[in-house]
Amino acid sequence: MSVELPSSEPPLSKDVGVxxxxxGYASVSDKIAGIVLAGGFGWRWWAAFLFTFAGVLVFFGAxxxxxxxxVGIWGVNVPVAWGFAIANFVWWIGIGHAGTFISAVLLxxxxxxxxxxxxxxxxxxxxxxxxxxxxxxLHLGRPWFFYWLVPYPNVMNLWPQWRSPLVWDFFAIATxxxxxxxxxxxxLIPDLATLRDRAGHQRRRARQVVYGLLALGWRGxxxxxxxxxxxxLLLAGLATPLVVSVHTIVSLDxxxxxxPGYHSTIFPPYFVxxxxxxxxxxxxxxxxxLRHFFGLHAFIxxxxxxxxxxxxxxxxxxxxxxxxxxxxxxxxxGDQFERYMTVNRWIGPYAPVYWxxxxxxxxxxxxxxxxxxxxxxxxxxxxxxxINIGMWMERFLIVVSSxxxxxLPSAWGMFYPSVWDWAQLLGSVALFVWLFLLFVRxxxxxxxxxxxxLVRESAQGKP
Amino acid sequence: MSxxxxxxxxxxxxxxxxxxxxxxxxAHGYAQFEAYSPFALEGLGELVGLKHxxxxxxxxxxxxxxxxxxxxxxxxxxxxxxxxxxxxxxxNSWPAFLxxxxxxxxxxxxxxxxxxxLALNGLPQLYHPxxxxxxxxxxxxxxxxxxxxxxxxxxELARSAALLHGxxxxxxxxxxx
Numbered sequence: 001m002s003v004e005l006p007s008s009e010p011p012l013s014k015d016v017g018v019x020x021x022x023x024g025y026a027s028v029s030d031k032i033a034g035i036v037l038a039g040g041f042g043w044r045w046w047a048a049f050l051f052t053f054a055g056v057l058v059f060f061g062a063x064x065x066x067x068x069x070x071v072g073i074w075g076v077n078v079p080v081a082w083g084f085a086i087a088n089f090v091w092w093i094g095i096g097h098a099g100t101f102i103s104a105v106l107l108x109x110x111x112x113x114x115x116x117x118x119x120x121x122x123x124x125x126x127x128x129x130x131x132x133x134x135x136x137x138l139h140l141g142r143p144w145f146f147y148w149l150v151p152y153p154n155v156m157n158l159w160p161q162w163r164s165p166l167v168w169d170f171f172a173i174a175t176x177x178x179x180x181x182x183x184x185x186x187x188l189i190p191d192l193a194t195l196r197d198r199a200g201h202q203r204r205r206a207r208q209v210v211y212g213l214l215a216l217g218w219r220g221x222x223x224x225x226x227x228x229x230x231x232x233l234l235l236a237g238l239a240t241p242l243v244v245s246v247h248t249i250v251s252l253d254x255x256x257x258x259x260p261g262y263h264s265t266i267f268p269p270y271f272v273x274x275x276x277x278x279x280x281x282x283x284x285x286x287x288x289x290l291r292h293f294f295g296l297h298a299f300i301x302x303x304x305x306x307x308x309x310x311x312x313x314x315x316x317x318x319x320x321x322x323x324x325x326x327x328x329x330x331x332x333x334g335d336q337f338e339r340y341m342t343v344n345r346w347i348g349p350y351a352p353v354y355w356x357x358x359x360x361x362x363x364x365x366x367x368x369x370x371x372x373x374x375x376x377x378x379x380x381x382x383x384x385x386x387i388n389i390g391m392w393m394e395r396f397l398i399v400v401s402s403x404x405x406x407x408l409p410s411a412w413g414m415f416y417p418s419v420w421d422w423a424q425l426l427g428s429v430a431l432f433v434w435l436f437l438l439f440v441r442x443x444x445x446x447x448x449x450x451x452x453x454l455v456r457e458s459a460q461g462k463p
Numbered sequence: 464m465s466x467x468x469x470x471x472x473x474x475x476x477x478x479x480x481x482x483x484x485x486x487x488x489x490a491h492g493y494a495q496f497e498a499y500s501p502f503a504l505e506g507l508g509e510l511v512g513l514k515h516x517x518x519x520x521x522x523x524x525x526x527x528x529x530x531x532x533x534x535x536x537x538x539x540x541x542x543x544x545x546x547x548x549x550x551x552x553x554x555n556s557w558p559a560f561l562x563x564x565x566x567x568x569x570x571x572x573x574x575x576x577x578x579x580x581l582a583l584n585g586l587p588q589l590y591h592p593x594x595x596x597x598x599x600x601x602x603x604x605x606x607x608x609x610x611x612x613x614x615x616x617x618x619e620l621a622r623s624a625a626l627l628h629g630x631x632x633x634x635x636x637x638x639x640x
Binding site: 185 | 545
């Protein structure tokens with residue numbers, strides 16, 4: 001045997017920050033597939049599952065009541081006709097952005113720390129976007145006619161109003177949901193094949209059949225992989241402009257109206273920055289329990305958490321720039337309604353929401369300047385929750401504070417959320433967590449095929 | 464061995480061994496051999512002889528079709544089928560038609576990329592002769608396989624088996640068709 005021959009031993013990973021040392025193809029596959037195939041998650045999973053399922057029932061119960069009684073069960077009325085439903089919609093769709101950003105943009109930028117967090121971030125995107133899509137439909141008043149937004153030949157001989165941002169919104173959300181689903185599913189196919197074969201190895205016929213059907217007969221042939229990689233890269237390239245376009249179009253729902261506080265050119269970039277900010281906060285909110293409860297510290301390392309924290313800090317300043325630009329433009333415009341709206345946010349009836357938002361979104365994230373905070377898991381978890389709440393307050397404030405006092409003081413009013421508003425907000429959070437619990441139980445939360453690739457790259461000493 | 468043969472399958476422990484085996488098969492004149500790996504290996508597609516990857520073209524066509532159809536739909540409905548005169552503004556108000564056109568361009572391209580990739584790969588194909596081999600289930604876990612199919616003109620059972628055995632595989636199996 002000459003020394004030039006490649007080693008016949010399968011490689012083991014070296015510690016590259018985003019993956020700990022000593023993992024091989026078989027051990028990463030078995031570890032990640034094992035989480036799904038081991039089944040019994042213990043009482044903690046069941047407790048969380050049943051608790052969130054109760055919340056899901058509340059959500060659908062409140063939805064059923066809305067169908068029976070109409071939007072009057074909410075706190076909305078003239079002048080504040082947009083309430084929690086629109087704030088929730090903007091918040092959820094924003095959360096969805098980080099998944100696509102991690103999957104697509106970080107893939108194109110060859111950021112290796114994306115590999116072990118992209119799968120669950122995509123699942124997060126999918127669930128968040130799906131939940132987001134429910135709210136504007138509920139808000140329609142007659143939700144069962146939502147399909148009138150779809151252009152189809154109909155007996156009314158009518159078409160959607162193509163010049164309305166609400167119709168653009170429908171196209172943006174529907175496309176985003178479908179492309180996210182495609183991207184996620186295409187990424188899953190090789191892993192579903194792994195689960196099929198692992199289940200077959202364990203002689204678990206039902207699971208083998210179900211995963212086998214979902215894997216579409218994937219067998220890892222070289223020609224298949226070549227086309228697969230091309231398609232995956234193209235999907236990433238296609239999803240990248242979507243990341244920017246979806247929240248841009250959502251922001252146009254506001255910016256095209258002439259209401260003070262809505263009618264602003266800063267809105268599209270400001271909304272996209274806020275979307276990434278809240279999305280990365282939600283990635284941390286999900287990643288930290290995930291690695292803790294399933295012992296994934298070797299795959300989701302402190303490097304991942306610290307990188308996400310740096311993105312949070314950067315997007316926090318972009319959001320802060322948005323806040324500052326809004327204030328500057330209001331005074332620079334000389335428009336008394338814009339100026340009043342800004343002062344009203346500071347000292348009006350919703351001022352506590354405004355200042356809480358500033359504390360959550362601008363002040364609290366400054367802690368991330370300290371390396372110790374970026375590497376402290378409990379601190380990151382706390383901060384991610386604070387930012388999630390702060391971003392919800394931002395959405396609420398944008399929607400409500402502009403509407404409640406616009407041009408005519410005689411038409412001013414207040415918005416107070418009803419119990420149904422709260423039931424649907426908290427119920428949607430429960431639905432999100434519930435879907436995520438199902439996801440970690442039945443699908444691999446980390447891309448197995450990409451982790452094998454990372455094992456090989458790290459063993460070869462690629463930086 | 465009785466009955467027709469799909470081919471011969473050799474198993475390897477490392478990606479480099481599979482790449483070396485694929486080069487050897489190519490050098491021995493095999494044109495239709497198949498290589499299986501648990502993750503994408505750079506360069507393996509060219510080694511097994513994939514010359515034309517049509518996924519990008521399909522994606523482009525899907526995007527063009529989606530965008531063109533959506534713009535046409537908006538133009539047709541706003542200009543031909545249901546024109547509304549709003550203060551003399553142009554009926555074909557193209558800037559307002561761009562968001563939907565853009566979105567469906569992306570959607571058409573993404574659908575073409577995903578469905579085109581699967582169709583060109585011949586998927587879904589739920590059964591394949593290789594699935595009958597118990598050893599092959601490691602192809603999605605940690606092992607690398609090279610298959611010399613009997614349909615290949617260069618295939619000749621004894622000679623092909625000797626070639627595979629010479630590549631230092633973990634094992635060589637006959638695959639029934």
